[in-house]
Amino acid sequence: MTSTDIGIDLGTASILVYAKGKGIVLKEPSVVAYDKDTNKIRAVGEEARMMIGRTPGNIVAVRPLRQGVISDFEVTEKMLKYFISKAMGRKAFRKPRISICVPSGVTAVEKKAVEEATYQAGAREVAIIEEPIAAAIGAGIDITRPFGNMIVDIGGGTTDVAVISLGGTVVATSIKVAGDNFDDAIMRYVRKKHNLMIGEPTAEDVKVKIGSVYPMPQPKVMEIKGRNTITGLPKTVALTSEEIREALKDATSQIMETIHSVLEKTPPELAADVADRGIVLTGGGALLGGLEQLIEEETGINTVVAEEPTLAVAIGTGEYMELMSKMDKTL
CATH class of the missing domain: 3.90.640.10 (ATPase, substrate binding domain, subdomain 4)
Known part of the structure; x- marks a missing residue:
């Protein structure tokens, strides 16, 4: 593996880039400001975020991803290109291998759109990873073992709830409440x-x-x-x-219902594992005050917030390739 392997957490609210050996190299809001008259991009990331609600008529600050899904393909592609070149620096000769993260509920068409945009933005190879798996890896859970682990990843646009075992999701639901x-x-x-x-x-x-x-x-x-x-x-x-x-009552009760429904669909052996091992919260929403107490009270299962909840998905995305190559060797 070369140093040009990067993992991207393509979030509705922010984009994080993880480079192998360097950790998180970039964290910026997923906002693009462009000029409607000339169709040129004026600013990307933090600079563009400052413009939300404060722009003259011809400049629009948009978030090209809505609820974890690409709503504006062209702008997303340009944004990815900008972030990839910013993260890689000038010295990159080879095109990078990129693993990129999508919410677990996206359709095949949406997945294809992300893959296509990443290739267009300059990737040599693209691996698409489901968000809960990336979140679990980033939270330090060993997902390769035959134990059930429950992850609740609350991002900007979607909340993913999943039970993971042996490197894959057993039960997962994604809701557009986050x-x-x-x-x-x-x-x-x-x-x-x-x-x-x-x-x-x-x-x-x-x-x-x-x-x-x-x-x-x-x-x-x-x-x-x-x-x-x-x-x-x-x-x-x-x-x-x-x-x-x-x-926030309505939004949190929808998240609670989703957690309940995933627990109900979980096979008994894995449900017993979850009861033993607890629930892990990741994503920016995990930082909401009192969320772990609420989940614990409603489910009776010990709930913890991952160490770096906002970085977990990006770190997991970056480490995914290494982990999978290790798994292939052991099988």
């Missing part, structure tokens, strides 16, 4: 309850700072600014973590 839905729910709640319009970045800020899905001994408070929907003037409101819990 970080973005949490943001939307907060925006809706604030509009309804406080007559205040806030943007996506503010909602995300609230979620990160005071977001909670489980009663806290000491509720947190945060002041936010937005536009009053009645007067149209700027207005400041104090939000509490209890209110955010209320706002």
Whole structure:
């Protein structure tokens, strides 16, 4: 294997690139700003994210991936090309072997689109990996052994719940309820309850700072600014973590239902393993306050958050090729 092997976590909210021997070499939002008049890309990643909701008419800041799926093929391809060359640096002579991650619920057509975009962006070889498997590897679980492990990966666009054994998924479900839905729910709640319009970045800020899905001994408070929907003037409101819990109720109950349904479909031997070994949470959504307590309370199964939940999928994607070649040798 050459040093040009890279793993890409193609997320709805952010893109992470893992290079063999170097670890995570790039982490940027999956946002592209382009000029509608000339169709030229003006900015990619963090620079483009700063432009969301703040651009003049001719410049649009878009997220080309919606709910883990490519919604704009051309822009995704350009974005991938940009990130790959940025991660590889100028010195790369050989085209890289790229393993890239997709949510477990994507269709064959969507998988093909990701593969195609990666080849177009300059890959020599492409391996498509399902998100829960990558998340499990990145969380440090040895997926090659005949034990059941349960992974709940909450990203920006999708939540993947899977039971993994012997290097493959035994039962898996992917739902389009994740970080973005949490943001939307907060925006809706604030509009309804406080007559205040806030943007996506503010909602995300609230979620990160005071977001909670489980009663806290000491509720947190945060002041936010937005536009009053009645007067149209700027207005400041104090939000509490209890209110955010209320706002996120629907989204979290959908995730809980998915966990229950995956557990119900799991073969008894593997279900016993999961009860022993616990549930592992990965993805940015795993950082939501009180999530592990909520899952533990509802399932009765010990739940932990992976060490680096936001990096787990990217690390797992990068290590997947090595792991599979080891498995082939032992078989």
